Amino acid sequence: MDLTLKIWRQANATAKGKFETYTVKNISPDSSFLEMLDILNQQLIEDNIATPVCFDHDCREGICGMCGLYINGRAHGPDKGVTTCQLHMRKFKDGDTIVIEPWRAKPFPIIKDLVVDRTAFDKIIAAGGYVSVNTGGIPDANAIPISKKDADTAMDAAACIGCGACVASCKNASAMLFVAAKVSQFAHLPQGKVEAKERVKNMVSKMDEVGFGNCTNTGACEAECPKEISILHIAKLNREFFAAKIC
Amino acid sequence: MAKLNSKIPEGPLSRKWSNYKAEQRLVNPANKRKIDVIVVGTGLAGASASASLAEMGFNVKTFCYQDSPRRAHSIAAQGGINAAKNYQNDGDSVYRLFYDTIKGGDYRAREANVYRLAEVSGLIIDQCVAQGVPFAREYGGLLDNRSFGGAQVSRTFYARGQTGQQLLLGAYSALMRQVNKGTVKLFSRHEMLNLVVVDGKARGIIARDMVTGKIERHFGHAVVIATGGYGNAFFLSTNAMGSNGSAAWQVYKKGAFFSNPAYVQIHPTCIPVHGDFQSKLTLMSESLRNDGRIWVPKKKEDAEAIRAGKLKPTQIAEEDRDYYLERRYPAFGNLVPRDVASRAAKERCDAGYGVGSGLAVYLDFADAINRLGRKVVEERYGNLFQMYEKIVDDNPYETPMMIYPAIHYTMGGIWVDYELMTTIPGLYAIGEANFSDHGANRLGASALMQGLADGYFVLPYTIQNYLADDILTPRMTTNEKEFVDAEEEVTSRIDRMMQINGKLSVDHFHKKFGLQLWDLVGMARTKESLEKALVSFKEMRKAFWTDIKIPGSKDEFNPELEKAARVADFIEIGELMARDALMREESCGGHFREEHQTEEGEAQRNDEKYMFVSAWEYKGESQEPELHKEELIYENIKVAQRNYKK
Ligand SMILES: Cc1cc2nc3c(=O)[nH]c(=O)nc-3n(C[C@H](O)[C@H](O)[C@H](O)COP(=O)(O)OP(=O)(O)OC[C@H]3O[C@@H](n4cnc5c(N)ncnc54)[C@H](O)[C@@H]3O)c2cc1C
Ligand code: FES
Numbered sequence: 001m002d003l004t005l006k007i008w009r010q011a012n013a014t015a016k017g018k019f020e021t022y023t024v025k026n027i028s029p030d031s032s033f034l035e036m037l038d039i040l041n042q043q044l045i046e047d048n049i050a051t052p053v054c055f056d057h058d059c060r061e062g063i064c065g066m067c068g069l070y071i072n073g074r075a076h077g078p079d080k081g082v083t084t085c086q087l088h089m090r091k092f093k094d095g096d097t098i099v100i101e102p103w104r105a106k107p108f109p110i111i112k113d114l115v116v117d118r119t120a121f122d123k124i125i126a127a128g129g130y131v132s133v134n135t136g137g138i139p140d141a142n143a144i145p146i147s148k149k150d151a152d153t154a155m156d157a158a159a160c161i162g163c164g165a166c167v168a169s170c171k172n173a174s175a176m177l178f179v180a181a182k183v184s185q186f187a188h189l190p191q192g193k194v195e196a197k198e199r200v201k202n203m204v205s206k207m208d209e210v211g212f213g214n215c216t217n218t219g220a221c222e223a224e225c226p227k228e229i230s231i232l233h234i235a236k237l238n239r240e241f242f243a244a245k246i247c
Numbered sequence: 248m249a250k251l252n253s254k255i256p257e258g259p260l261s262r263k264w265s266n267y268k269a270e271q272r273l274v275n276p277a278n279k280r281k282i283d284v285i286v287v288g289t290g291l292a293g294a295s296a297s298a299s300l301a302e303m304g305f306n307v308k309t310f311c312y313q314d315s316p317r318r319a320h321s322i323a324a325q326g327g328i329n330a331a332k333n334y335q336n337d338g339d340s341v342y343r344l345f346y347d348t349i350k351g352g353d354y355r356a357r358e359a360n361v362y363r364l365a366e367v368s369g370l371i372i373d374q375c376v377a378q379g380v381p382f383a384r385e386y387g388g389l390l391d392n393r394s395f396g397g398a399q400v401s402r403t404f405y406a407r408g409q410t411g412q413q414l415l416l417g418a419y420s421a422l423m424r425q426v427n428k429g430t431v432k433l434f435s436r437h438e439m440l441n442l443v444v445v446d447g448k449a450r451g452i453i454a455r456d457m458v459t460g461k462i463e464r465h466f467g468h469a470v471v472i473a474t475g476g477y478g479n480a481f482f483l484s485t486n487a488m489g490s491n492g493s494a495a496w497q498v499y500k501k502g503a504f505f506s507n508p509a510y511v512q513i514h515p516t517c518i519p520v521h522g523d524f525q526s527k528l529t530l531m532s533e534s535l536r537n538d539g540r541i542w543v544p545k546k547k548e549d550a551e552a553i554r555a556g557k558l559k560p561t562q563i564a565e566e567d568r569d570y571y572l573e574r575r576y577p578a579f580g581n582l583v584p585r586d587v588a589s590r591a592a593k594e595r596c597d598a599g600y601g602v603g604s605g606l607a608v609y610l611d612f613a614d615a616i617n618r619l620g621r622k623v624v625e626e627r628y629g630n631l632f633q634m635y636e637k638i639v640d641d642n643p644y645e646t647p648m649m650i651y652p653a654i655h656y657t658m659g660g661i662w663v664d665y666e667l668m669t670t671i672p673g674l675y676a677i678g679e680a681n682f683s684d685h686g687a688n689r690l691g692a693s694a695l696m697q698g699l700a701d702g703y704f705v706l707p708y709t710i711q712n713y714l715a716d717d718i719l720t721p722r723m724t725t726n727e728k729e730f731v732d733a734e735e736e737v738t739s740r741i742d743r744m745m746q747i748n749g750k751l752s753v754d755h756f757h758k759k760f761g762l763q764l765w766d767l768v769g770m771a772r773t774k775e776s777l778e779k780a781l782v783s784f785k786e787m788r789k790a791f792w793t794d795i796k797i798p799g800s801k802d803e804f805n806p807e808l809e810k811a812a813r814v815a816d817f818i819e820i821g822e823l824m825a826r827d828a829l830m831r832e833e834s835c836g837g838h839f840r841e842e843h844q845t846e847e848g849e850a851q852r853n854d855e856k857y858m859f860v861s862a863w864e865y866k867g868e869s870q871e872p873e874l875h876k877e878e879l880i881y882e883n884i885k886v887a888q889r890n891y892k893k
Contacts, residue, residue, distance in 0.1 A: 012803065030640075031524045038526055038754065044798075045752040045807070051798045054806060056314065058487040060527045062634070063412055064318040079637075086637050111458055112804040119435070122315050126427040130420035131379045135299040135703045136370070138377040142334060145388025155381040155407060158416065162317055191379045 001027045001089060004097040005040065007053055010110055017110070019099075020050070029090035033077065034060060034067065036089055054113040062086040062226065065161030068168065069114055070101040075165035075224040083163060083226040103164050105173035107211040118164050120210040121178060127206035128199040129182040131192030144190050154188040157181045159227045166221035172213030177221040179203050180237035181229050187240050197244035204241055251504070251862060251877045254664040255359040260883045261341075264363045267665070268708055272715035279304035282714055283722060285452055285465060287439045287494055288473030289316030289422065291415055291695055292678025295702030296471055298421035301430035303707060305714075308465060309422065310434045310454060312489055312809075317419040320475055320487040321698060324411025325532035325631070327393060327403035328695040330368040335392050339400040341365045346884060348693060351397040351584050352658075352686020353836035353852065354886050355507070355860070357879060359665055360683045367704040368696050372404055374703055378417040382406050394537055395691035397584040397891075403692045408532055408630040414695055418702070437463075438809060439494045442470065442501045442674065443733045449498075449674035450723060453733050457809065460802040462734055464725035468717045469673045469710060472498060473702070476657035476679040478511060480817040480824070481769075482761025484654035485517060485530040491813040492820045495661050495680055503669040504862035504875060506682035507659035508820065509828035512689055512837045513770050514655035515588035518638055519607040523758075528653040529638060531610070532631055533691040536581045538615035538624065539648070541588070543600040543608050545569040550600045560602070560609055560647050571595055575847075579891040586688045586837045586850070587891060589652035593770050594848060596651070603649045611647035652770065656694060658685045658837060659827070662862040662877075666709035667701060670862075673713060677701035682860065687836025741801050744811055749794035753810045756795060757817070760787055764821050772828050773841045780825035788818045823863060823872065830874065833857045854886060 002025045010017030024040050031039075034057055041052035058066040062083040069084045071077035077087045092098065100114065108116040160181035167175050183200050186192050192199070215234060222231040256267040274282065282305050286297045289311040297309040311319060331344040344365040349356055372390070376382065382404050383391040392401040406413035425431040436457040443451035449470040454463050477492025478484040499505045516531045544550045545567050552558040571591055573580045583591075592608050601607055616624050621644060625632070632643045639649070661669050661676035663683055668675050678698040685693065723730075767780035791814070799805045834843040834850035835857070843851045859876040866872055 028522055028524060030521055032526070035524050035526050039524055042752045042754055045796060046750065046755070052807060054804060058313055058318055058489050059320060059323045060488060061323055061529050063409065064313070064320070064322045064487065066313060066318050081633075082637060086634075088637065088640075090640065115804065118314055122317075122423060122426075122433075122435075125317075125420060126423040130424045131377065132424060133374075133377045133421075134302040135295075135374060135421075135707070138373050141332070141369075141372045141376040141382075142389050144376075146384055147388050148384045148386050151381050151384040151388075154379075155383075155413075158381050158406075158413060159409065161412075162315065185381065186379055189379050189381065191377060 001029060001092065001094040003027060003092065006097065006099045007114070008101045009053070009113055012112055013109055027089055029088070031089050032060070032085060033071070033087040033089065034085050054115050056115050057085055060085040063161060065163035068103055068163045068165060070103060070168060072099050075103070075169040076226050081226060081228050083161070103168035105167045107173065108164060108167065120212070121162050121164065121175070123210055124175065124179060124203055124206045125182065128202035131186065132195055146189060150188045154185045157185040157188070157229065157233050160229055161227060163226060165224050165226060167212065169220040169224040170213070171218065171220070172216060174215045174221070175207050175212040176215035176234050176237065177225065177229060177231065179207050180233040183240055184233035184236040187236055196240065200237065200240045200244050250670065251875050252664065253357065253877060254666055255357070256665065260358065260362050263359050264366055271708060271712040274711045274714050274718060276304050278718040280306065282306065282717060283308065283467045284469050284471065284710070285467030286310070286471045286473060287452065288319065288475065288678065288680070289419070290319035290321035290473060290475055290678055291411070291418055291698030292680070292702045293471070293473030294319070294415065294418035294422045295699050296473060296677060296706050297431055298418060298425055299703050299707040300710070301425035307425070307431045308434065308467060309431055310437045310439055312436065312438045312457065314436055316422055316433065316435060317416060319415060320490050321415045321695070322412045323487065324695055325408045325530065326395065326534040327405035327410045327692045328371070328414060329395065329402050329690070329692040330372045330404060330696065331365050331402060332369050332372060334390060335401045337400045339402050343400065344368060344402065347398050348684070348690060349686065349884055350889060351690040352688050353850070353889060354686065354854070354858070354881065355835055355879065356684055356686030357860070358881060358883055363705065364684050364697060364700050367700045370704055371696060371699045375414055375417050378421060380406065380413045380417045393534055394582060396533055396536060396582045396588070397690040405534070408628070411695060414699065418699070439474070440497065440737045440812070441733045442498050443730050444501050444671060445723070445727065445729045448672045451725065451730060453737050458804050460800070460805065462737055464730045464734055466723045466725055468714060468720060469675065471675045471677060471706065472661060472680050473678045474680050476660065477817070477820050478654045478657050480761065480820050481654045481764050482757045483520065483525065483528050483765070485514060485528050488527065491816070493813050493816045495676070496816040496820055498661060498669065498671065498674060500865050501671065502865070503671050503674060504662040504864050505660070505823060506662040506860050506862045507687070507827065508824045508863070509768070509831060509838050510658035510687045510836060511654060511824070512585055512656035512658060513589040513652045515585055515592055515652050516610060516650045517653035517655070518635065519603055519649055519651040529634065530653070530655060531635060531648065531650060533585070535610060535628060535631060538619070538627065539581065539610040539612050540570055540614055541572050541581055541608055541610055542568045542570045543595045543602060547599050550602060553602045554605055569600070576891045583891045584688055584690060589770060590839060592652055607649040607651045609647035610650045612643060613647070616644065656689055658682065658687060658689055662860070666712060667706050668709070668713065675706060675710060677706055687838055741808070741812070744808065744815070745797055745801055747792065747795050747797070749796045751794045751796060753795060753797070753807055753814055756791055757810070757814045760814070760818055760821065763787070764824070768821065768825050768828055771839050771841050774829065777825045777829040781822060781829070784818055784822045784825065791815060791818060826872070827861055827863065830861065831857055852888070
């Protein structure tokens with residue numbers, strides 16, 4: 001396949017960015033989207049065209065949450081339930097023009113080209129996304145039975161990879177789905193119940209503090225989440241939050 | 248050999264660890280506050296160690312190259328984590344887990360370490376459950392288990408196909424809790440580039456801020472390396488793109504011995520290579536071998552027809568299929584250890600029975616779907632099937648998966664003693680970065696166990712035995728000569744690299760080198776291939792330092808520069824791998840020398856001459872490294888030829 005790529009280039013956080021156009025030829029439909037960018041970069045370097053395009057990636061199997069590109073106006077591109085690294089070129093057609101941008105959200109400032117700073121997510125987790133237990137001195141793992149249903153729902157929420165697609169696709173740059181995934185995981189488990197109220201309050205107030213917007217229930221986050229995490233978890237978060245506020 | 252003291256405690260095997268803990272020195276809480284510990288790496292090993300040390304009161308500085316500690320490659324582990332809980336009442340015990348691990352490692356691991364690993368394995372599951380890790384459960388609400396290769400019991404705990412993710416998120420949240428308390432200072436997007444040694448002791452690191460390019464000096468009373476394995480030397484592997492061996496290599500060059508570099512694990516169930524643009528290989532979890540059956544056609548002409556696209560696997564009659572693992576290893580069948588399964592696949596493909604491109608075998612779920620129903624299979628493996636379909640564009644519910652072995656894990660690594668300390672005092676290595684516990688072959692679901700054992704339950708104890716002497720050592724300023732010199736080494740290497748200005752990209756080089764490493768030091772090695780490798784890698788190293796081109800500058804976010812530094816190290820690591828493999832005139836576990844096999848094609852050990860851990864000492868750029876040997880003594884296990892047939 002031959003493709004035209006319009007890619008956002010920005011030298012650093014403060015520089016002014018703009019789109020540049022490149023072409024790649026003979027791309028195999030079996031190659032992944034990031035492999036296509038590898039080929040472009042090798043060409044940019046070896047043919048002395050430009051410095052390579054920077055993008056974040058690591059595991060390339062859809063689990064580390066490091067990759068994240070805004071492709072043709074959609075977080076992680078046109079395929080459903082996958083990260084950018086799992087997107088394959090067979091989802092595009094020969095001759096296509098593809099527009100590639102970074103996540104655009106105030107709390108995720110651009111570092112370079114397509115790379116953004118997502119440490120705001122770490123800050124939210126640091127504010128309360130854990131059960132406060134130290135290493136050692138804990139009961140046997142089978143001491144507390146947990147119903148399979150609850151454990152499964154907790155796992156559905158815990159599947160979040162922290163990529164930030166929810167924020168990038170939300171018009172308010174809200175991190176509600178990200179926060180909800182963590183809160184809901186714990187809300188379905190007996191562990192850490194004693195600190196549930198503090199947890200939800202602290203995480204939500206940190207989310208506001210680091211600049212994420214409000215949730216207005218548009219549902220774009222769920223639609224673009226590569227792990228298909230349901231917005232029902234946001235409902236759970238809201239219930240937890242109001243319960244914490246009342247008493 | 249006098250140099251290697253493994254510090255194995257006295258006493259019977261089952262008392263060694265408790266004796267050690269009873270006698271070791273501790274650091275009191277007021278003194279812990281005065282001590283800084285550097286942890287490099289935030290995988291299971293690094294994150295759990297950082298969190299535990301900080302909870303105890305030490306000041307911790309934690310580094311990782313990703314934008315967040317949560318993205319360390321431990322996240323990608325799918326299948327599960329072993330523990331000798333015996334929840335299934337199927338005869339499991341600490342001893343059996345210990346025994347399976349030693350046997351699985353082909354009798355090339357240290358007894359005392361492995362026993363301790365089995366001993367603390369149960370605590371890990373307790374710890375993770377307390378953190379809220381959503382392990383799979385049965386309808387009665389208790390924890391569920393599955394089986395993994397090399398074991399006849401079900402002792403593997405799992406969280407769908409995302410066990411590593413859930414365990415890492417547990418450790419990551421414990422770490423972030425400490426970050427919030429100010430006891431851990433986190434340096435993400437920071438890459439360690441050198442170790443600082445003062446008066447023979449590890450006292451700090453040099454790191455590069457990957458966003459600004461700034462080179463920084465960091466002091467620590469002790470330094471812990473938890474940077475994972477070096478499997479990416481092969482370019483194509485199941486590791487993350489950034490996984491590297493550089494930190495291990497830097498400390499090797501500063502005097503830490505490097506052990507068993509030749510022991511690499513080749514995982515039998517990965518998606519086959521499909522093109523030369525490919526950047527990585529994807530693992531299909533070993534748990535699939537619980538229900539999937541591995542086969543190739545019995546007749547060569549069928550295999551040929553399949554390769555030519557004239558026949559479909561579903562058209563091959565039952566009696567024309569060769570379930571070669573079940574045929575060769577009736578007792579363990581599809582659940583033989585990884586090294587055995589990988590070699591058997593290679594043997595069939597080399598003999599002309601491979602499918603797909605010729606380098607693939609089938610992993611078939613038709614029987615399981617008939618027996619259990621599609622729904623159960625979907626529940627067990629749904630996400631893996633989906634992943635396969637996304638990559639290959641084939642539906643594994645309808646047609647068998649194709650798999651082939653790929654580089655997956657490195658058993659070799661930095662030599663450590665019982666306390667997990669390297670040959671440099673104050674320098675520790677944990678997780679995949681060290682060599683301990685797995686011998687010549689790691690069993691499935693044991694790396695997660697080892698990483699968390701090291702980080703939660705071993706290092707936090709043993710490091711105190713060392714730091715107890717350091718309570719009066721004040722924090723150093725980083726203006727000392729040793730810090731300045733270590734920084735200078737880093738900057739001059741970077742400058743040299745940036746100035747080459749050749750023609751080839753780093754990836755170009757890495758691919759070429761990786762392919763050679765696979766051909767010459769891969770699944771089957773010979774004296775000839777290894778000698779060839781030694782010559783060729785030297786040339787490659789030279790070519791790298793003249794032909795490579797790194798665009799941009801060193802003072803900015805520059806992934807090409809990061810990659811270049813790692814690849815330069817990989818080429819040198821490859822050389823040591825070849826040297827180690829050449830020295831070891833036997834086959835054991837993941838190390839297969841074609842000259843040393845039984846008539847049936849099984850690995851043939853030579854216990855008389857090679858029952859030792861190799862530990863290589865760096866002797867400078869122009870000299871060959873020196874081999875030290877740690878003899879392995881088996882007091883509790885009867886050493887035998889591994890047998891998975893009966
Ligand atoms: C696809 C896959 C599936 C697996 N499945 C299983 C399984 O089911 N069960 C099992 O037991 N094992 C499994 N394994 C093996 C297991 O996951 C790993 O061995 C283990 O997680 C390694 O953990 P670690 O903490 O040692 O290192 P890693 O998790 O690799 O972490 C390395 C850390 O070091 C940091 N780092 C590296 N270099 C530097 C540097 N120079 N400077 C600063 N930081 C650095 C990284 O940022 C990262 O934080 C699997 C492995 C893979 C690849
Ligand atoms: S690179 Fe890890 S999720 Fe895409």
